[in-house]
Amino acid sequence: MKLSIESNNGTSRRALARRLFFSILAAILLSYCGFCSTAKGQEKNPLAGDPKSAKLGESQFRANCAFCHGLGAKGGGRGPDLTRAQKKHGNADSDLFRTINDGVPGTSMPQNGATQQGVGMTPDEIWQVITYIRSVEVKNTGALAGNPAHGKELFYGSIGCSTCHMISGKGGRLGPDLTAAGTARSVDYLKESVRAPSKRLAQGISEAMKEFSQEYETVSVVTQDGTAFQGVVLNEDSFTIQMLDVREQIHSFDKAQLKSYEKTRTSLMPAYDAKTVGEKDLDDLIAYLLKIGSEQGGPQ
Amino acid sequence: MKPILRMVTVSSLSLAFIYAATGQVTSTRLLESSKEPQNWLMYSGDYAGRRYSALDQITTANAANLIPKWAYQTMAGGKFETTPLVVDGILYATGQDDRVFALDAKTGRPIWQYQRPLPGDIRPCCGKVNRGLAILGDKVFVGTLDAHVMALDTKTGSVVWDVSAVDYRKGYSFTLAPLVIKNLVLLGVSGGEYGIRGFIDAYDVGTGERKWRFYTTPGPGEPGHDSWEGDSWKIGGAPAWITGVFDPVTNTTYWTTGNPSPSNRGEGRAGDNLYSNSLLALDPDTGKLKWYYQFTKHDEHDYDATQVPVMMDYGGKHLIVQANRNGFFYVIDRETGKLVFATPYAQQTWSDAKDASGSPVARKGSSPTPEGNRTCPGAAGATNWMSPTYDPQSGLFYVTAREQCDIFSTAPQPYDQGHAYYGSAYFPNDDAQPFWGALRAIDTGDGKLRWEFKHTSPTWAGVLSTAGGVVFTGDAEGNFIALEANSGKVLWHFQCGASVYSSPMAFAVNGKQYVAVAAGSTLFTFGLP
Numbered sequence: 001m002k003l004s005i006e007s008n009n010g011t012s013r014r015a016l017a018r019r020l021f022f023s024i025l026a027a028i029l030l031s032y033c034g035f036c037s038t039a040k041g042q043e044k045n046p047l048a049g050d051p052k053s054a055k056l057g058e059s060q061f062r063a064n065c066a067f068c069h070g071l072g073a074k075g076g077g078r079g080p081d082l083t084r085a086q087k088k089h090g091n092a093d094s095d096l097f098r099t100i101n102d103g104v105p106g107t108s109m110p111q112n113g114a115t116q117q118g119v120g121m122t123p124d125e126i127w128q129v130i131t132y133i134r135s136v137e138v139k140n141t142g143a144l145a146g147n148p149a150h151g152k153e154l155f156y157g158s159i160g161c162s163t164c165h166m167i168s169g170k171g172g173r174l175g176p177d178l179t180a181a182g183t184a185r186s187v188d189y190l191k192e193s194v195r196a197p198s199k200r201l202a203q204g205i206s207e208a209m210k211e212f213s214q215e216y217e218t219v220s221v222v223t224q225d226g227t228a229f230q231g232v233v234l235n236e237d238s239f240t241i242q243m244l245d246v247r248e249q250i251h252s253f254d255k256a257q258l259k260s261y262e263k264t265r266t267s268l269m270p271a272y273d274a275k276t277v278g279e280k281d282l283d284d285l286i287a288y289l290l291k292i293g294s295e296q297g298g299p300q
Numbered sequence: 301m302k303p304i305l306r307m308v309t310v311s312s313l314s315l316a317f318i319y320a321a322t323g324q325v326t327s328t329r330l331l332e333s334s335k336e337p338q339n340w341l342m343y344s345g346d347y348a349g350r351r352y353s354a355l356d357q358i359t360t361a362n363a364a365n366l367i368p369k370w371a372y373q374t375m376a377g378g379k380f381e382t383t384p385l386v387v388d389g390i391l392y393a394t395g396q397d398d399r400v401f402a403l404d405a406k407t408g409r410p411i412w413q414y415q416r417p418l419p420g421d422i423r424p425c426c427g428k429v430n431r432g433l434a435i436l437g438d439k440v441f442v443g444t445l446d447a448h449v450m451a452l453d454t455k456t457g458s459v460v461w462d463v464s465a466v467d468y469r470k471g472y473s474f475t476l477a478p479l480v481i482k483n484l485v486l487l488g489v490s491g492g493e494y495g496i497r498g499f500i501d502a503y504d505v506g507t508g509e510r511k512w513r514f515y516t517t518p519g520p521g522e523p524g525h526d527s528w529e530g531d532s533w534k535i536g537g538a539p540a541w542i543t544g545v546f547d548p549v550t551n552t553t554y555w556t557t558g559n560p561s562p563s564n565r566g567e568g569r570a571g572d573n574l575y576s577n578s579l580l581a582l583d584p585d586t587g588k589l590k591w592y593y594q595f596t597k598h599d600e601h602d603y604d605a606t607q608v609p610v611m612m613d614y615g616g617k618h619l620i621v622q623a624n625r626n627g628f629f630y631v632i633d634r635e636t637g638k639l640v641f642a643t644p645y646a647q648q649t650w651s652d653a654k655d656a657s658g659s660p661v662a663r664k665g666s667s668p669t670p671e672g673n674r675t676c677p678g679a680a681g682a683t684n685w686m687s688p689t690y691d692p693q694s695g696l697f698y699v700t701a702r703e704q705c706d707i708f709s710t711a712p713q714p715y716d717q718g719h720a721y722y723g724s725a726y727f728p729n730d731d732a733q734p735f736w737g738a739l740r741a742i743d744t745g746d747g748k749l750r751w752e753f754k755h756t757s758p759t760w761a762g763v764l765s766t767a768g769g770v771v772f773t774g775d776a777e778g779n780f781i782a783l784e785a786n787s788g789k790v791l792w793h794f795q796c797g798a799s800v801y802s803s804p805m806a807f808a809v810n811g812k813q814y815v816a817v818a819a820g821s822t823l824f825t826f827g828l829p
Contacts (some may be wrong), residue, residue, distance in 0.1 A: 056716075059713045059720070059722075060720060062709070062722065062724065063493075063722040063724070064720070066709075071672070111377075120423065121720075122421065207799070208798060208820075209378075209379065209798055209801070209820070210757070210777070210798075210799050211757065211776060211799075212734070212735065212757050212758075212776075215734070237756055237775065237777030237795075238754075238755060238781070238790075238793070239779065239790075239793055265733070265734075
């Protein structure tokens with residue numbers, strides 16, 4: 001009798017273990033189902049090439065994406081130009097789906113439906129947006145006249161971009177890393193950044209849930225002991241500032257403790273006019289950025 | 301005999317007192333919430349919508365000493381917009397993804413936690429947010445993202461009743477904290493981005509039975525119906541996604557409504573589009589409309605009126621005021637609905653004139669265009685849903701303001717049920733200075749700015765005023781800030797580590813004052829050492 005009870009207990013324990021196993025399995029499957037939409041992102045776009053879907057996608061794009069990526073997906077000061085065939089976070093339909101649905105951590109690109117701008121989109125609506133983006137993509141970007149090899153020489157040599165800008169880990173830190181600039185920005189934007197860097201300041205850190213990214217503003221401070229620092233703002237709030245000075249040293253200051261503190265939207269980067277960097281050299285430089293960008297493109 | 305009798309009387313009196321202080325929340329306690337400043341019994345702290353705490357332990361003299369007391373982490377992503385309730389030492393709040401929890405208000409330790417299993421195809425417009433609860437008796441009430449109304453047991457979090465208000469798949473959801481009036485729980489619906497037909501509902505607190513519904517776009521035969529072109533009223537929006545207020549003297553509840561749909565395209569909905577962007581005075585027993593005041597007629601810039609309207613008495617007048625998303629501060633007679641005055645409190649370019657009543661009217665040429673038309677305020681408004689506060693001591697009204705203009709572009713868009721219905725796009729104005737925000741203190745007598753505290757960037761944090769002469773707010777950079785109510789001087793700040801998307805509140809346990817605010821995924825409380 002006792003044995004039988006134990007045996008019963010044993011059975012129920014096994015049953016319990018089995019149930020537990022299946023519960024865990026179900027939980028794992030369910031948690032994968034949290035990625036169901038992402039799983040759909042691994043498929044080909046079911047709406048590819050459908051003009052009606054592209055039109056619906058345009059409405060979705062206007063409501064959800066245009067705030068940063070501009071009308072016509074040509075990019076604004078905030079979001080990359082999406083008419084380029086080469087996308088920073090992957091070119092395949094599935095990559096675009098993932099980028100739109102999951103966002104890009106560490107950038108201003110939010111998770112689908114997580115922010116103030118726009119509404120959450122269903123998987124179908126995301127495919128519509130992808131169909132729309134494909135419809136406005138400019139296929140042949142290789143036509144740009146320019147010699148990337150010479151552009152590289154200029155970048156690291158006579159123009160001296162690398163004093164402040166890094167590409168693939170090589171270069172300075174005071175300006176934005178330009179490794180992916182070729183995929184993230186339109187040619188027009190890149191040219192404007194060379195000719196008139198203060199017109200639209202580059203973006204720095206994006207914090208989770210914070211609406212606007214920090215920009216590469218210029219800051220000059222004088223501490224109580226009279227030491228002066230100039231550099232770029234890494235981050236800032238109402239009470240403190242974190243900056244990188246021109247010698248690439250990080251400083252943190254309590255604003256109230258400073259003798260003086262001045263911030264401007266005039267970039268530390270000089271404006272390179274056609275006399276300093278001719279049109280051909282500029283094309284070469286952009287060609288280099290585009291080449292590096294295309295080498296860097298693809299899923300992370 | 302006599303002394304003994306007196307003793308019995310005294311002890312029964314004190315027993316009665318203890319019962320009153322620790323018993324269930326009654327309608328009377330809600331009406332007399334100012335008598336128990338240690339508790340925070342509704343979303344805005346009182347029926348007047350003032351978000352004012354009569355607690356005065358934290359003062360301008362000692363606020364610099366504030367320290368964190370405890371933190372509770374929901375571990376959920378997205379915006380955490382809740383304002384907690386506190387009743388006799390227990391804190392009740394909501395979190396992202398329709399979480400509800402009860403904590404020991406003294407320690408932050410959870411007593412119960414509930415999370416609604418939400419369907420995958422809900423259509424919240426702007427994150428899976430919820431702003432809070434209402435309470436009566438042994439129940440807390442919550443509206444859900446799948447458009448249900450629920451009552452949970454205050455002691456266990458068990459579901460007491462759960463009713464569906466409307467089919468969420470058509471774009472409806474609830475995000476606001478409900479308001480309990482007598483034996484009814486009132487709440488309004490979200491979904492102005494989806495071409496819904498807005499409404500305000502009242503449910504029986506005991507059973508969840510719906511007692512009335514007020515549609516915010518009038519149907520055929522109802523007054524205001526002719527303010528819509530054709531059938532556009534059926535998908536006319538006008539959601540009511542911010543908690544209303546209640547005047548027991550006249551038995552009137554005031555609710556505000558949001559944009560007409562599609563939000564940025566007026567074509568196809570010619571007319572004033574009543575009762576979008578309006579203040580509604582309703583009979584709380586029947587839902588019958590007493591009067592309305594429409595702030596922005598035939599809106600094309602998403603200028604919702606969904607900010608808590610605040611009741612105050614000034615110069616012998618019974619007023620209700622609102623700093624509206626369209627950039628004007630409105631003072632309205634709350635008995636008649638007549639405008640007393642409207643004056644700008646932020647930069648605005650949409651209006652260049654006023655009508656005979658003094659109401660700002662739209663400037664010709666301010667409509668969105670296909671190529672884009674720059675207008676101020678931008679689509680996020682000169683303020684938004686975050687609560688303002690009225691401090692009866694300073695006589696000032698404090699509001700979170702936003703300085704941002706947008707380029708409004710419009711495009712035809714067919715209505716597709718349950719899908720986004722904007723008819724538009726809008727962009728930040730790239731060549732402008734960075735957008736910024738400010739806490740503004742407005743004199744309610746003349747609408748003039750008394751002081752402002754500039755934020756580094758626009759914030760979605762609301763404001764709390766307290767009897768200690770200290771107002772509290774937060775910023776997008778993650779600071780929770782205490783300022784002097786009379787001057788705007790910063791007294792103290794704490795870095796919470798993520799943007800504040802909520803309106804703070806205050807409570808006391810065992811005679812000690814706390815201030816609470818949600819930031820990131822964490823509910824923080826602060827107090828004196």
